[in-house]
Amino acid sequence: MNKSNFLYLSSSEVHSVLEDDYQLVLDSVEDSIKMMNEGTTIQPDKNSQIFDTTYQNRINCMSATLRKTDTCGMKWVSVFPENKKKGIENVEGFVLLSEINTGKLKCAMNATELTSLRTAGVGAVAAKYLAKKNSETIGFIGAGEEAKAHFKLIKFINKNIKRCFVSSRTCNSVKQFIDEFQKKYPDVVFVDCGNNFENAVKSADIIVTAISSQEQVLKAKWIKEGALYIHVAGIEDEYAVAKKASKIVCDCWECVKHRSQTIVQMYKDGELTDNDIYADIAKIITGEKAGRESDAEFIYFNSVGLAVEDILFANRIYERAIKLGAGQWIEK
Structure with missing residues (x-):
């Protein structure tokens, strides 16, 4: 990684890198929960700005640090249920990933699909252990x-x-x-x-x-x-x-x-x-x-959804993208 550049992954590039690899989703959820349990993560409270109480239209800021991967990240995600009536997506998200040795940004990615799969991944892990x-x-x-x-x-x-x-x-x-x-x-x-x-x-x-x-x-x-x-x-x-x-x-x-x-x-x-x-x-x-x-x-x-899950999942997508040569390198 050239520290003067960062990798950008669009929604289509994220989808291509994932290739419906549901095991990656499930492993990321379980592994991040284990990391949190063993105390190797930092996770501040989710910051949620709710713009109305009727429909819960909101923007959430979720951040976490995963010491085992030397990664700190933040997900910025909007959830607007009423968007369906307007014919547009009701969830849109982006993730920023930085490495924690120098604090340099390494990746920005569209996280809309990531958010949906991570949320479902938590439910699937629950089904694995509780159904x-x-x-x-x-x-x-x-x-x-x-x-x-x-x-x-x-x-x-x-x-x-x-x-x-x-x-x-x-x-x-x-x-x-x-x-x-x-x-x-x-x-x-x-x-x-x-x-x-x-x-x-x-x-x-x-x-x-x-x-x-x-x-x-x-x-x-x-x-x-x-x-x-x-x-x-x-x-x-x-x-x-x-x-x-x-x-x-x-x-x-x-x-x-x-x-x-x-x-x-x-x-x-x-x-x-x-x-x-x-x-x-x-x-x-x-x-x-x-x-x-x-x-x-x-x-x-x-489940409420945990930033550690998003950031580990996103980091694994980033690592796979590097191997596949996916995405666009952008000069800072």
Whole structure:
């Protein structure tokens, strides 16, 4: 690397370098969580500037240092749910990577796809450790890009998935989801549930809510025994869902509790305490705490998204791009 230049990777270049390597995504998520658990990272609190409370249109600044890779990075990501009505992407992100020996910038990359895959990667890692081993059904409330990413990564990690129930507020997005996947995954039966959320989740071993609104759409009475619920974004479920859970697991409860998800609202309302959180996923990955202990447990997984995950994933994309000669070198 010429320290007077930095590598720029566009969205198409990032996609080309990744080549649907889902194992890279999953390994990056797990490895970064382990690094955080062992204390070899620095991760300041996420800075989130929310421009309205109704739709949670916001820009997040997420930074982290990974001492094992001599890398410090920052992700700048906008999340504007209302953009869908304007026909433009609702998530756009960029990552900057610097090495920590001299502080020189080494890479800037489009992180829109990275963000989507990393988010789904966390859910897939949760499914690896917390879902029933014989899970065959998955149900979605929400059928957009994040739901699609979750399906791809969870199916990659759990080849037993045989039936996928899909619902959304807009029936057209359900059709698009199914049209995209039914040829790619001929071993899976896709069921169009339209906007009937109950039908999408009542038979599901794994439930994913990937919606852009701030509504309590998931009801506790719909959830069957032994399910895993993967909570992706903000307010997606009623309080009774978490109260029904045998275990509540987070990617990082101390990070989650300063955000706005359902269990955070419960915490603020006195409906949930620190003691109600069973574990952070790191403790389960490392074997310090048990994951699923019976097929009867209903487990609730909540992630907020950690900068360490983004930065390690981005750094591995950068390293692969160097090997492949991808990207454009830009003079500082």
